Amino acid sequence: MSVAALLGAIAPVGVDGKRGGYSRHGFDRADLDLRAWFTEEAGRRGLSVETDRNGALWAWWGSPGDGAVVTGSHLDSVPGGGAYDGPLGVAAALVAVDLLRDRGFTPGRPLAITVFPEEEGGRFGLACLGSRLMTGSVDPATALRLTDPDGATLADALAYAGLDPARVGRDGAALRRIGVFVELHVEQGRGLVDLGAPVGVAHSILAHGRWRLRFTGEGNHAGATLLADRRDPMLPAAGVVLAARRAAAAVAGSRATVGRIVPVPGGTNVIASSVDLWLDARAADDARTRAVVAEISAAAAELAEAEGCAVSVTEESYGDTVVFDPALRDELSGVLGGVPDLPTGAGHDAGVLAAHVPTAMLFVRNPTGVSHAPSEHATDADCEAGAAALADVLAHLAR
Template sequence: MTTSELLSAIDGVGTDRRRGGFSRHAFDPAEMELREWFAEQAEARDLRVTTDRNANLWAWWGEPGDDAVVTGSHLDSVPGGGAFDGPLGVVSSLAAVDSLRASGFVPRRPLAVVVFAEEEGGRFGVPCLGSRLLAGTIDPDKARGLRDPDGVSFADAMRSAGMRADRVGRDEEALRRIGQFVELHVEQGRGLVDLERPVAVASSILAHGRWRFRFSGQGNHAGATLITDRRDPMLPASRLVLAARRAAAGVEGARATVGRLVPNPGGTNVIPSTVDLWLDARSPTDAATRSVVDELTERAREFAAEEGCEVVVTEESYGDTVHFQPALRDELSGLLEDAPLLPTGAGHDAGILAAEVPTAMLFVRNPTGVSHAPEEHAEFADCEAGAQALARVLEHLAR
């Protein structure tokens, strides 16, 4: 099957009629339906499907074994995300297997397709949670205690999906089985559009993380409380949103984004008692990213004090700058002669695994340059070019 046919098969799953696009989050009905769909597709190709202790799905061509060539991506999305972020990498992996099988290729090394759990962090707040658990870069107790907006813990969500939460954590056996990992992904930017190329090889990932700022004041009546008597946490929170733009503008290549702000209790005629604000900060270096966050932490404390409020800052996730293994990167670049090298500002499971095993990434052109939104897109011809490039890579590595 082609990538377009495979994407069309899941097009109705998780449609978000309020936001547009798709909302598919870890262990919710849409994501569970996609997990079942992937297992069915894998089994139809005689791939052996297993689920590891961290809820990641594996589909093996032949018997599972060490030093395997692994590819894949994720099936979950951000709230109201596009159709390609994550699923394109999964369906391209299946299409690459079809292409290799049709050519008569038989891998000499074990070969697997993996679907990582909760890559976007759309439900439990920590991105790349499945790969972080696998690599041991997040404490298992912290992961089990993560809660979604409805108060459901990651542990309870796993159990409701029929999985054990007591076994999550670093998985030495699974890591040992990954000889090399290659992830295909739709490009999240305009690099390939400007270079007029359909496929690229990734060079690096920006240092990035997420921080929660909780501003606490005094909840009260919107009509009965004089302005001079207020301790309104919405004011320092809103000032921080503006400060984030200014802080990032002062550091070359930096980005700072507030995409989520939650007042409690959230009534129209209520002064909030707390306001939670999440900051996403990224830049080409660890030092620059930390500099932006440090500046904003200082500003947040100043803004809170001026309103008679308090603020607590919590780092929820962080990843240093990732430079993909030069030997594997150059090997793929030489194999795919027309594929340029591109950095990315987006985080990926491949970036988490890069500290443990040789990893690489392929990007497929996105003509809109838009991602994490319904307008995200990739043309049919470019999707097929990406799947064929991935098939070439897998054939080369699995010989």
């Protein structure tokens, strides 16, 4: 079966009629349907599937064991995301198994496909939640208290999915099973387009994080309250959107984005009593990322004071710069005939695992250069080229 056929089979799942694209979030109905699809497809290939204590799926070719060659990605999406971010890596891994079997290949060491849950953080706000729990980089008690927009906690969602919330947390046994991890992903940018290459390897991931800014003022009537009498938190929140752009523009190669604003109570004829705003900031290293956030935080404090409001800044997640294992990266590039290596501004489970096990990533060309949006794309030919490249890599590592 082709990558395109596998992706076509899940195309109806999680379609977002309001935003466009897909909304598939950790342990919601769409995500559970995708997990069932993966389990079925793995079973068709004779792979044995198990679920670990943090909700990651593992499909084993042969007997499970330590020091395995592991590939895979995730199946969840951002709100209104594209069809390729995550699912391409899972579908390509399944096709890579087919290709290796067609070649008569038998792994000389354990080999598995894994699917990490809630990589995007689209439901509970913490990206790479499954891999963070596995590696112990997030406190399980804190994670279990995370809530989605409807007020359900992660503990609620795990129980709904048939998992035991009491068992989540660092999983040393699972980590020992990963001898090397290779994640295939659609490129989130135009590097491969400009280089004219269908496949590349990742060099590094920018330092990045998410911060919540909460502005509090005084809720009041939009028509009865004079401008001079207002303490409107929407004004400093709006100012921070502009301040984020200015702060990022002043630091070469950095990015700062406000993609979500939630006013309370949210009425058209009501001055908000509070406004929550989420900031995503990224730069080449920790110092530059922190400098951008510090500049934005200072602007937020100044803007809030000018309007008679208060502001708090809370770091919700952070990942320092990741440079993928250079020897492994060069080895895989050589296996694939010297494909280009390039950095990425996007975070991945592979980036979380890189601090614990040798990790690499393969990118598949994205002709639009757009990701986290419905126009994200990869051609069928490039998807198949990615699966073939992954098969070559797995054969090399598991020979």
